[in-house]
Amino acid sequence: MKLITAIIKPFKLEEVKEALSEIGIEGMTVTEVKGFGRQKGHTEIYRGSEYTVDFLPKVKLEIAIADDIVSKVIETIIKAAKTGKIGDGKIFVTPLDEVIRIRTDERGDSAI
Amino acid sequence: MKLITAIIKPFKLEEVKEALSEIGIEGMTVTEVKGFGRQKGHTEIYRGSEYTVDFLPKVKLEIAIADDIVSKVIETIIKAAKTGKIGDGKIFVTPLDEVIRIRTDERGDSAI
Amino acid sequence: MKLITAIIKPFKLEEVKEALSEIGIEGMTVTEVKGFGRQKGHTEIYRGSEYTVDFLPKVKLEIAIADDIVSKVIETIIKAAKTGKIGDGKIFVTPLDEVIRIRTDERGDSAI
């Protein structure tokens, strides 16, 4: 089992979810985050005046998956999230010692 | 040392915290997240009209703990967070190479 | 490659970012979180009346970095984030199996 963490542009969330559901992945946890990277901040209008903030809103997806579909999931996320412009985001793969479904006490691959 | 990540129903937060404090655990970091899974979205009323959103609000707890209490903590979270209905959530266990208390530079089990 | 997760006091974010950029680290992902620990909650004024909440606002930084600069990054974060008063926060170091830059498909150290 691995935990896939993908940080993507917010407007790409639907497309990535769509693409993942086509390969049978429905479960995920999503967090609104702020990104700092090569792509610099943006300009916001607040009460009529313009000011710049140094971060960009991003969306973080966390998806626990079985080992055998790691490369498939990564490929799917890249294809759906990529625009080719700076700031597209990152994918992290971290080891998972255990996954548990709270409702049924199921553990391991059957908990995902 | 392990990092326990528990994604639970928001109304269960107090109960889970209470149960963890009974076994001497107070330290944790909590994030508001959106959950996608078997349990489908919900209906919200906005400016008088009904519309469905495809996610459900969840709460993510991250708790760094020593190896010898991992199973005790998992058991405690399951007992407090379980309702038996779909969407109760997940628990992930990930390895921690190091934990540091910023205030005192303490590392390892003494930092948690 | 390692994932550094630092939970710090919100007012320290600029200082930590500044300090990291001086050692060449610009990329990171930031989340607003709630902290529970030895330092207890705080009092807020809402619509004129006072009430206490049991958490404290914290900021979580996630930074993927190459193995050879892990200790330098940890040292830099501690120095910039430390006040010596309770609640300064924690740093977690977790293993990363893979990092991918979505824009270019780059993997490993060149993706960070």
Next chain:
Amino acid sequence: DAVLMEKALGAYVGLAVGDALGASVEFMTAGEIAALHGVHKDLRGGGWLRLNSGEVTDDTQMSLVLGEAILANPAWDTRRVAGAFSLWLQGRPVDVGNTCRRGLRRFMTDGTLSGPPNEGDAGNGAAMRNLPVVLSTLHDDEAFRQRSLEQAHITHNHRLSDAGTLGLGEMTRVLLKGGDLAAAVRAMEAMVAAEPSFNPRPWRGCSSGYIVDTVRTVLDAFLNSDSLEECVVRAVNRGGDADTTGALAGQLAGALYGLRGVPVRWLRKLDPVVLDRIRRQVPALLAQGGRGMPP
């Protein structure tokens, strides 16, 4: 024995008022305290724990819990002490030290009465709460030593924590048994000979959660003062782990000067429930100590 009672009450009340005074400035530096209060010398509450004036913290609370566990089990039972501390922890006290929490969590999980020796256990939590053991073993050196280490090891297993707990305990015993300042200094010198890092001369300017810093700060205040008030105020205004240095300074100075050494304005402000528990524990603990109970 009226003199002993006066000194014993002085030590316990001194610990409580030192805790309450210091809690207002815990984690602050000496400079911050001076800028905010000038010399901080009145029970005012506040601090990072946002206390009411006269409220005490874990330093006094753990002492009271230990005292009650000793009285409930005259033949001494370390498991009952650990159980009493755990019950106190589950009641969500105002503050709990990190090492204390870790040790009690271990006991609640696997029932062991001590963890393995740990470099991270050289904190103040064991020494700060040991006064009830001192009062209940005044005439039994072996029981004093054995029970001090057993209660300490529930949460702190480190030779410096042991040395600080036994060293400050021994100085308090000498004073309670009628010793004067010179006798207490001789006991101090024996402690410093065995553990040179405790030497308070010259004071190296640091007060923290590290037992060595705490012992130095407390001894410096004890040696450079002529009253309980002066001793506690000097320790507390160093900042750092100010409630714990205040508590231990109050314990030593109280054992020397007696209850009459505690400023009336502090006595009036101290939490009356705490004062009542102390007044009831002291005679009973001394009675146990007098009988030379078997360890």
